[in-house]
Amino acid sequence: MQNQQVLTKNQKIVLDIIEKSSQPLKAYSILFDVKKKGINAPLQVYRALDKLVEIGKIHKIESRNAFIACKNSKCQITKATVFSICENCEDVKEIHDHKLSEHLKHYKDNKGMKYSKYNLEFFGLCKNCIKN
Amino acid sequence: MQNQQVLTKNQKIVLDIIEKSSQPLKAYSILFDVKKKGINAPLQVYRALDKLVEIGKIHKIESRNAFIACKNSKCQITKATVFSICENCEDVKEIHDHKLSEHLKHYKDNKGMKYSKYNLEFFGLCKNCIKN
DNA sequence: TAATATTTGTTATAATATAACACTATGTAA
DNA sequence: TTACATAGTGTTATATTATAACAAATATTA
Known part of the structure; x- marks a missing residue:
C-alpha cells in the first residue's frame, strides 16, 4: 500500500510535526519548528511536504497554503479531499462523508473530461464562532 | 444587484484583461499586461482582484493562484464555485451543474458548522489530452 | 561492483501577496 | 456648498510562499 512506504529522516520529522498539530501548518512555520532537528532550508521542508502529499499522509489546504495530516489511516485519499474551514477561527477539519464522496467520485461533466481527483x-x- | 456596481478605472482595466482571456491569469501576468495602461504596482492589481472576486465578477482558482472571469452574467456565485482543471494542459472551466450545486449547497455536517460558501x-x- | 535512482544540503532567486502611508475621488447629509 | 465618511489610488518597502540548479551522499537494483 502506497502510504506504508518507508519515510526518510526529513520526511519523518516533517510528518511528525504535522501530525502533532490539530490544525494545518504552513511551510515556513514547519521550517521554524524543525530547525532544531537539523533542517535548515525551505527546500528541505517543501521536498518532504511534496512527498507526504504524494503518498497521502498529509493534504494541502489550497486556500490557506497550509498542510494537515490525514487521519484516515487506511486510505489513499490523496485524490479526494473535503475540508471545512471556519473563516473566523481558521479551524480546519477533514470531512469524511460517504454520500458526498460517492456523489463527487461519480460526477461526470458533458465535456468528456476524465477526472482523477478533486478537492x-x-x-x-x-459552532463556537457562531455563538460568539 | 451586487455585481452591477460601477467599477473604478483600475478594476475595469483588470477585469477587461481577465474577461478577454479564456484561461485563468496570474496576478503578475496581469500586472505585466496592464503596465501600458498605467498600472505599475502589484498592489494595484491585487486590490482590483480582491474587489472583483468580492463582487463575483471573477473567481480565484486556489490551486493555481490564478483568476478567471465568471461567465454567468446574472449570478452572484462568488459563494459556490466548481471548476474542472486539466492537469496536462492546465485548461480550466467553470462548471455549472444544478444537481451538484444543490447537493453541495445543502450539505450539512454533524459538527454544527454553518457554511456560507464552498469551492x-x-x-x-x-478530452484533448486523453487522446494525445 | 557498477549503474541507477532518490534524497540531501546548500545558495540563490523566483513568484505570490500584503503593510503602511499620504493623497484623491466620490457619495451623502447638514 | 461645506463637511464628513467611505472607498480607491499611487508608491515604496517588505513579507510570504515556492522553486532552480548543482554537487554530494545514500539507497536500490542488476
Missing part, C-alpha cells in the same frame, strides 16, 4: 473546501463559521 | 476543484485530463 472541496467548505467555508463558514464553526 | 470545488476537479482535476483530470480533458
Whole structure:
C-alpha cells in the first residue's frame, strides 16, 4: 500500500510535526519548528511536504497554503479531499462523508473530461464562532 | 444587484484583461499586461482582484493562484464555485451543474458548522489530452 | 561492483501577496 | 456648498510562499 512506504529522516520529522498539530501548518512555520532537528532550508521542508502529499499522509489546504495530516489511516485519499474551514477561527477539519464522496467520485461533466481527483473546501463559521 | 456596481478605472482595466482571456491569469501576468495602461504596482492589481472576486465578477482558482472571469452574467456565485482543471494542459472551466450545486449547497455536517460558501476543484485530463 | 535512482544540503532567486502611508475621488447629509 | 465618511489610488518597502540548479551522499537494483 502506497502510504506504508518507508519515510526518510526529513520526511519523518516533517510528518511528525504535522501530525502533532490539530490544525494545518504552513511551510515556513514547519521550517521554524524543525530547525532544531537539523533542517535548515525551505527546500528541505517543501521536498518532504511534496512527498507526504504524494503518498497521502498529509493534504494541502489550497486556500490557506497550509498542510494537515490525514487521519484516515487506511486510505489513499490523496485524490479526494473535503475540508471545512471556519473563516473566523481558521479551524480546519477533514470531512469524511460517504454520500458526498460517492456523489463527487461519480460526477461526470458533458465535456468528456476524465477526472482523477478533486478537492472541496467548505467555508463558514464553526459552532463556537457562531455563538460568539 | 451586487455585481452591477460601477467599477473604478483600475478594476475595469483588470477585469477587461481577465474577461478577454479564456484561461485563468496570474496576478503578475496581469500586472505585466496592464503596465501600458498605467498600472505599475502589484498592489494595484491585487486590490482590483480582491474587489472583483468580492463582487463575483471573477473567481480565484486556489490551486493555481490564478483568476478567471465568471461567465454567468446574472449570478452572484462568488459563494459556490466548481471548476474542472486539466492537469496536462492546465485548461480550466467553470462548471455549472444544478444537481451538484444543490447537493453541495445543502450539505450539512454533524459538527454544527454553518457554511456560507464552498469551492470545488476537479482535476483530470480533458478530452484533448486523453487522446494525445 | 557498477549503474541507477532518490534524497540531501546548500545558495540563490523566483513568484505570490500584503503593510503602511499620504493623497484623491466620490457619495451623502447638514 | 461645506463637511464628513467611505472607498480607491499611487508608491515604496517588505513579507510570504515556492522553486532552480548543482554537487554530494545514500539507497536500490542488476
